[in-house]
Amino acid sequence: xxxxxxxxxxxxxxxxxxxxxxxxxxxxxxxxxxxxxxxxxxxxxxxxxxxxxxxxxxxxxxxxxxxxxxxxxxxxxxxxxxxxxxxxxxxxxxxxxxxxxxxxxxxxxxxxxxxxxxxxxxxxxxxxxxxxxxxxxxxxxxxxxxxxxxxxxxxxxxxxxxxxxxxxxxxxxxxxxxxxxxxxxxxxxxxxxxxxxxxxxxxxxxxxxxxxxxxxxxxxxxxxxxxxxxxxxxxxxxxxxxxxxxxxxxxxxxxxxxxxxxxxxxxxxxxxxxxxxxxxxxxxxxxxxxxxxxxxxxxxxxxxxxxxxxxxxxxxxxxxxxxxxxxxxxxxxxxxxxxxxxxxxxxxxxxxxxxxxxxxxxxxxxxxxxxxxxxxxxxxxxxxxxxxxxxxxxxxxxxx
Amino acid sequence: xxxxxxxxxxxxxxxxxxxxxxxxxxxxxxxxxxxxxxxxxxxxxxxxxxxxxxxxxxxxxxxxxxxxxxxxxxxxxxxxxxxxxxxxxxxxxxxxxxxxxxxxxxxxxxxxxxxxxxxxxxxxxxxxxxxxxxxxxxxxxxxxxxxxxxxxxxxxxxxxxxxxxxxxxxxxxxxxxxxxxxxxxxxxxxxxxxxxxxxxxxxxxxxxxxxxxxxxxxxxxxxxxxxxxxxxxxxxxxxxxxxxxxxxxxxxxxxxxxxxxxxxxxx
Numbered sequence: 157x158x159x160x161x162x163x164x165x166x167x168x169x170x171x172x173x174x175x176x177x178x179x180x181x182x183x184x185x186x187x188x189x190x191x192x193x194x195x196x197x198x199x200x201x202x203x204x205x206x207x208x209x210x211x212x213x214x215x216x217x218x219x220x221x222x223x224x225x226x227x228x229x230x231x232x233x234x235x236x237x238x239x240x241x242x243x244x245x246x247x248x249x250x251x252x253x254x255x256x257x258x259x260x261x262x263x264x265x266x267x268x269x270x271x272x273x274x275x276x277x278x279x280x281x282x283x284x285x286x287x288x289x290x291x292x293x294x295x296x297x298x299x300x301x302x303x304x305x306x307x308x309x310x311x312x313x314x315x316x317x318x319x320x321x322x323x324x325x326x327x328x329x330x331x332x333x334x335x336x337x338x339x340x341x342x343x344x345x346x347x348x349x350x351x352x353x354x355x356x357x358x359x360x361x362x363x364x365x366x367x368x369x370x371x372x373x374x375x376x377x378x379x380x381x382x383x384x385x386x387x388x389x390x391x392x393x394x395x396x397x398x399x400x401x402x403x404x405x406x407x408x409x410x411x412x413x414x415x416x417x418x419x420x421x422x423x424x425x426x427x428x429x430x431x432x433x434x435x436x437x438x439x440x441x442x443x444x445x446x447x448x449x450x451x452x453x454x455x456x457x458x459x460x461x462x463x464x465x466x467x468x469x470x471x472x473x474x475x476x477x478x479x480x481x482x483x484x485x486x487x488x489x490x491x492x493x494x495x496x497x498x499x500x501x502x503x504x505x506x507x508x509x510x511x512x513x514x515x516x517x518x519x520x521x522x523x524x525x526x527x528x529x530x531x532x533x534x535x536x537x538x539x540x541x542x543x544x545x546x547x548x549x550x551x552x553x554x555x556x
Numbered sequence: 557x558x559x560x561x562x563x564x565x566x567x568x569x570x571x572x573x574x575x576x577x578x579x580x581x582x583x584x585x586x587x588x589x590x591x592x593x594x595x596x597x598x599x600x601x602x603x604x605x606x607x608x609x610x611x612x613x614x615x616x617x618x619x620x621x622x623x624x625x626x627x628x629x630x631x632x633x634x635x636x637x638x639x640x641x642x643x644x645x646x647x648x649x650x651x652x653x654x655x656x657x658x659x660x661x662x663x664x665x666x667x668x669x670x671x672x673x674x675x676x677x678x679x680x681x682x683x684x685x686x687x688x689x690x691x692x693x694x695x696x697x698x699x700x701x702x703x704x705x706x707x708x709x710x711x712x713x714x715x716x717x718x719x720x721x722x723x724x725x726x727x728x729x730x731x732x733x734x735x736x737x738x739x740x741x742x743x744x745x746x747x748x749x750x751x752x753x754x755x756x757x758x759x760x761x762x763x764x765x766x767x768x769x770x771x772x773x774x775x776x777x778x779x780x781x782x783x784x785x786x787x788x789x790x791x792x793x794x795x796x797x798x799x800x801x802x803x804x805x806x807x808x809x810x811x812x813x814x815x816x817x818x819x820x821x822x823x
Binding site: 193195322323325326328329331332333334335336338339340341342383386387388389391392518521522525 | 622625626627642643646649650651653657658659662663664665668669672675676678679680681700708710713715716724743744745746748749
């Protein structure tokens with residue numbers, strides 16, 4: 157069943173939903189990257205919640221003028237208008253008052269959302285028909301999605317991706333160093349507005365699929381996941397799009413194969429699973445690799461200190477150090493070095509001395525900054541440089 | 557009519573005096589919430605010199621620079637670069653912000669940051685080609701960081717980060733370099749490397765302005781100084797402007813005896 161869903165074999169509606177969701181997922185991941193890097197991720201939550209009054213007002217306007225109140229483009233246009241006013245409210249509050257941005261977000265988000273809920277309640281009492289289902293914009297609803305809806309979502313998603321590609325350089329410049337960006341001629345206010353405009357576009361387009369409460373997850377989780385795997389902006393953007401797309405594909409597939417499960421929340425849960433796996437297993441930035449690296453480094457430092465102590469005939473007090481030396485056959489249980497241990501200790505001692513000279517030599521100072529207690533100086537300096545150091549500290553002493 | 561002609565002539569004279577200057581600041585005032593941090597500062601920075609902006613913490617040195625560059629909005633005053641507005645001379649001005657002003661965990665490598673200096677050349681969609689790569693690498697060589705080009709910037713030491721910021725400005729190939737605390741919190745090797753680069757820029761006829769706080773190195777590093785504490789206290793060549801009286805005014809007599817006397821600091 158799931159396989160059918162994932163290969164688009166589950167019928168017309170399921171296929172429409174999946175294609176629309178995947179494009180939305182990609183667009184959201186790509187856009188969210190810059191939001192995350194600019195450290196304004198939660199502004200998107202305010203924007204999303206500010207769509208609700210717009211939906212209500214648009215429905216009322218449509219219904220009163222004798223149209224079908226659930227005309228999707230009309231509702232989305234209305235949601236965009238109030239979302240934009242919510243965005244400006246956050247920006248005005250955080251730049252013109254002493255309120256910080258997070259406080260401004262909290263105030264705007266809750267006020268707009270409350271207004272939206274009140275409007276939806278009012279709509280329930282209206283005599284115009286077909287008002288049922290407006291609340292589906294809260295959590296999304298893909299049942300009965302029309303081809304025109306899917307095309308709207310797809311085109312919106314493509315447009316967003318194209319604009320992100322066009323503005324990728326100024327957006328990453330502004331995210332990293334706004335001061336430098338502005339002296340390079342980047343108009344900060346315009347780029348920030350573009351960034352937020354794209355977020356607004358994704359939010360509005362995503363209302364039908366995941367709803368306004370969960371859209372923030374699609375914008376934030378994929379970039380955060382991608383960040384675990386790479387140290388380059390371009391790759392974070394691409395991976396975030398990929399993770400967003402994959403999560404949407406799997407989530408929509410799951411919901412299509414088990415009819416009563418909601419699409420939006422499933423997409424978010426799949427996205428979170430990708431995040432959790434990445435956090436645990438990613439190389440370098442993942443938890444497991446940080447833990448292993450830390451333990452390895454700790455062991456290395458203990459070994460080094462132990463060997464230096466042995467070389468100078470000093471006693472070793474730390475049990476971990478003795479245990480490590482013993483495990484490698486370099487020392488006996490009483491802390492006395494084995495023959496191998498004596499040789500390794502002399503070598504470590506010499507390496508340490510060479511580093512010491514390097515640190516005191518101005519030309520080698522930068523290289524010497526790479527000292528971490530583990531790196532051999534042979535890996536940092538050239539043979540000639542080491543020969544020069546050795547000339548200064550004299551020949552190695554023979555090990556008895 | 558007569559008076560008007562006179563006005564024009566006066567303006568002409570003033571403009572001629574400052575036209576060649578890379579940076580002229582007039583009446584610059586910046587205030588946060590009614591408290592001025594920079595008040596009515598006038599300064600003319602001379603071409604082909606290294607000028608230090610000197611003063612205690614909170615004296616508004618960085619703010620003066622940032623206001624001149626339009627990063628903070630001044631309450632009053634203006635800055636002209638090479639006799640024009642900043643917008644008209646951006647290609648000739650490079651800015652090195654304080655190292656601590658950015659998040660170094662940003663996903664970028666050393667080359668990526670230096671390549672930001674080429675933004676004006678590349679624009680939105682320009683292809684990053686071979687010659688751009690060469691510009692980035694030669695900028696890195698000038699600060700002795702060519703071996704670090706593929707490093708993630710978060711793995712760099714403070715001094716290395718500062719060198720990368722300087723390399724980014726060098727890649728801009730500007731005429732005027734404005735540096736905000738380039739020597740703050742860097743190791744001795746980096747400090748020497750940076751001053752060497754700045755002196756090489758001066759030899760190439762470029763102009764350097766640096767916010768600086770270490771009084772003991774002022775005479776060694778700078779040709780001119782601007783001593784300030786919210787207001788301008790003195791400016792001009794180090795020999796005439798970097799005086800005991802100026803420092804006493806700037807620091808309100810809070811200086812150690814040895815530091816207070818520039819003559820002695822030099823010895």
